[in-house]
Amino acid sequence: MITSLAWKNIWRNRTRSSVILGAIALGLFCGVYINSFMTGWMYTTVDDDINNHLSHIQIHDTAFSANNDISAYFPREKVEAAVGESGLVTAASYRLSLTAMLASANNAVGITAKAVFPEDEKAVSTIWQNIADTMGAYLPDDARTAIVISKKTADKLKVKLKSKIVLTFQDTNGDMQSLALRVSGIYKTANGMKDEATVYVRYSDVFPVTGLPENVFHEAALRTADLETCRQADARLKTLLPDMDVKDWGENEPALEMSLAMTEFFGVIILAIFLFALSFGIINTMLMAVLERTRELGMLGAIGMSKRRIFNMIMLETALLTFVGSLVGIIIGTALIVPSLSSGIDLTPFMGDQFEDYGFGSIIYPVLNVKMFVQIIALVIIAGILSAIYPARKALKLKPLEAMRN
Amino acid sequence: MNTIIKTTELVKIFRETAQEVCAVNNVSLSINEGEFTAIVGPSGSGKTTLLNLIGGLDKATSGSIVIDGQDISSLSEKRITEFRLHNIGFIFQAYNLIPVLTAKENVSFVMDLQGRKKSEIDRRATELLTSVGLGDRMNSRPAKLSGGQQQRVAVARALASKPKFILADEPTANLDSKSAANLLDMMERLNKQENVTFIFSTHDPRIMAKARRIVTLEDGKTVNDEAR
Numbered sequence: 357m358i359t360s361l362a363w364k365n366i367w368r369n370r371t372r373s374s375v376i377l378g379a380i381a382l383g384l385f386c387g388v389y390i391n392s393f394m395t396g397w398m399y400t401t402v403d404d405d406i407n408n409h410l411s412h413i414q415i416h417d418t419a420f421s422a423n424n425d426i427s428a429y430f431p432r433e434k435v436e437a438a439v440g441e442s443g444l445v446t447a448a449s450y451r452l453s454l455t456a457m458l459a460s461a462n463n464a465v466g467i468t469a470k471a472v473f474p475e476d477e478k479a480v481s482t483i484w485q486n487i488a489d490t491m492g493a494y495l496p497d498d499a500r501t502a503i504v505i506s507k508k509t510a511d512k513l514k515v516k517l518k519s520k521i522v523l524t525f526q527d528t529n530g531d532m533q534s535l536a537l538r539v540s541g542i543y544k545t546a547n548g549m550k551d552e553a554t555v556y557v558r559y560s561d562v563f564p565v566t567g568l569p570e571n572v573f574h575e576a577a578l579r580t581a582d583l584e585t586c587r588q589a590d591a592r593l594k595t596l597l598p599d600m601d602v603k604d605w606g607e608n609e610p611a612l613e614m615s616l617a618m619t620e621f622f623g624v625i626i627l628a629i630f631l632f633a634l635s636f637g638i639i640n641t642m643l644m645a646v647l648e649r650t651r652e653l654g655m656l657g658a659i660g661m662s663k664r665r666i667f668n669m670i671m672l673e674t675a676l677l678t679f680v681g682s683l684v685g686i687i688i689g690t691a692l693i694v695p696s697l698s699s700g701i702d703l704t705p706f707m708g709d710q711f712e713d714y715g716f717g718s719i720i721y722p723v724l725n726v727k728m729f730v731q732i733i734a735l736v737i738i739a740g741i742l743s744a745i746y747p748a749r750k751a752l753k754l755k756p757l758e759a760m761r762n
Numbered sequence: 763m764n765t766i767i768k769t770t771e772l773v774k775i776f777r778e779t780a781q782e783v784c785a786v787n788n789v790s791l792s793i794n795e796g797e798f799t800a801i802v803g804p805s806g807s808g809k810t811t812l813l814n815l816i817g818g819l820d821k822a823t824s825g826s827i828v829i830d831g832q833d834i835s836s837l838s839e840k841r842i843t844e845f846r847l848h849n850i851g852f853i854f855q856a857y858n859l860i861p862v863l864t865a866k867e868n869v870s871f872v873m874d875l876q877g878r879k880k881s882e883i884d885r886r887a888t889e890l891l892t893s894v895g896l897g898d899r900m901n902s903r904p905a906k907l908s909g910g911q912q913q914r915v916a917v918a919r920a921l922a923s924k925p926k927f928i929l930a931d932e933p934t935a936n937l938d939s940k941s942a943a944n945l946l947d948m949m950e951r952l953n954k955q956e957n958v959t960f961i962f963s964t965h966d967p968r969i970m971a972k973a974r975r976i977v978t979l980e981d982g983k984t985v986n987d988e989a990r
């Protein structure tokens with residue numbers, strides 16, 4: 357009966373309750389939306405970076421990680437054996453990674469050239485899918501010599517598709533080697549910084565002049581089924597290859613992993629701030645509701661309703677107000693997010709592609725996950741209870757007699 | 763006859779900033795089961811204060827109040843609230859009812875606080891409202907009822923908890939004389955038929971006339987106590 361009374365009490369002043377209910381709903385709606393959007397943005401960014409550049413796990417010789425020395429290579433069979441034994445890797449690409457200079461007639465830039473087996477590479481990295489139809493192809497078999505560079509690099513060098521450019525690097529003996537290559541494809545990913553730093557060439561084009569023995573590599577890029585298996589595979593490979601440098605995507609790009617954690621953390625903080633601000637409104641509303649009912653609460657005390665029950669009734673009123681408002685906000689927020697879960701939200705009309713220079717994509721796929729809902733609901737419960745306490749205590753301080761005196 | 767209320771040398775002093783007001787001054791009073799008693803006296807004579815002390819709504823400065831063998835002056839606030847719930851029915855001059863609840867829900871509310879069974883609550887609320895003549899208005903909210911009807915609901919509510927007695931402080935003060943007389947007739951009938959003990963205060967001579975015992979207060983003292 358107290359629950360139904362509490363609910364009816366909320367609707368004594370329809371306007372006032374609707375306003376605060378609406379404010380709570382709006383706050384929660386924004387909270388859910390922003391959270392889902394920001395988390396989605398980060399996940400999209402992380403996914404893009406893993407797919408295009410990072411892969412799930414990379415393995416290098418320890419010395420290579422320290423100084424990118426061309427002689428710090430590993431034999432393929434060694435890593436291949438460990439990868440096979442780990443059992444969790446779905447695709448692997450073995451690369452030479454050369455610190456090099458790329459020059460056109462107009463300009464020269466420092467880059468890292470990845471010498472790859474195109475078919476293996478396509479299974480690990482989606483760079484080949486980031487070449488627009490008019491921008492050539494990814495290291496095609498029919499090209500005599502080929503290099504894939506990014507749009508950024510092309511712009512810097514002022515070169516186009518089919519232009520000839522020269523790749524220069526030091527071989528194992530310390531002698532300079534130059535290769536004249538033709539641009540076979542120009543790619544563009546969401547991560548402008550990495551685009552600028554990386555070009556792709558065929559292993560078969562580069563290997564003969566490196567001075568390296570056969571079947572040795574600088575880098576193994578591995579893919580697993582998902583982020584969870586990535587963690588397991590990473591742990592297994594670390595024990596299987598104790599003398600090598602095994603790093604998962606987060607270790608390779610700590611800033612990225614950190615941004616992901618920070619985004620989730622800030623989502624909670626923003627919501628907490630919303631709820632904190634809302635709780636003042638809730639407290640104010642409930643305080644008014646208690647004070648204008650002074651006589652009635654006095655009467656209830658007089659006829660034998662205990663202080664504890666009066667306290668509980670006011671707590672319940674506040675809690676109902678908070679929870680119902682929150683529920684409405686969460687439902688609306690979720691309902692508006694669901695359609696864009698798969699189609700994504702395209703930010704290009706608002707922002708252009710300015711974020712891509714910093715590695716963020718322009719189409720955001722929002723994320724809704726259980727963890728987020730648990731956090732939101734926990735915060736709502738805390739806020740509801742905290743803002744209920746003060747008005748309920750106020751109701752306790754009323755003396756039945758004084759309350760009723762005319 | 764059973765004595766259900768016994769006050770002994772009851773004193774209540776209010777301390778305002780400078781002066782003291784002795785609102786109830788040494789009142790010793792016994793009230794038996796089945797009485798229909800009016801407390802009368804001029805404004806400020808201490809009627810409300812005395813009823814509040816008897817009802818455990820206020821603490822006496824000195825003296826004792828024994829209700830049905832239990833000294834209530836020694837009870838803690840929590841115990842006295844519980845005691846009121848189970849032993850005393852109240853009818854106030856105004857603000858008796860919860861505006862968001864219907865007549866029936868208002869009557870049921872006390873029984874719900876007492877923890878009675880739902881079926882019993884339902885039956886008793888219907889019974890009581892019918893007996894105060896509101897059988898057809900059970901689902902109306904107080905705002906839809908006249909002042910007299912609201913006070914009838916209050917009477918039904920006071921009876922609902924099966925109290926030992928009912929205290930009514932000027933229950934007719936806000937009513938026109940016809941409604942006032944009707945309410946009093948109804949209370950009188952309940953007193954005669956169901957042996958409900960009523961103690962009420964009033965200014966109105968016509969209401970006083972219905973009482974079977976009249977206690978007159980002046981400056982907090984009992985100056986007259988007559989049975990009729």
Ligand SMILES: Nc1ncnc2c1ncn2[C@@H]1O[C@H](COP(=O)(O)OP(=O)(O)OP(=O)(O)O)[C@@H](O)[C@H]1O
Pocket residue numbers: 776777778783784785803804805806807808809810811812
């Ligand atoms: N809470 C209080 N604080 C101070 N003085 C009070 C308080 N309550 C009552 N008094 C004083 O005690 C005296 C008795 O008041 P009480 O209300 O009991 O009189 P009453 O007989 O009910 O009067 P009325 O017929 O006007 O209702 C009055 O002088 C009043 O001013």
Ligand SMILES: [Mg+2]
Pocket residue numbers: 809810811931
């Ligand atoms: Mg009075």
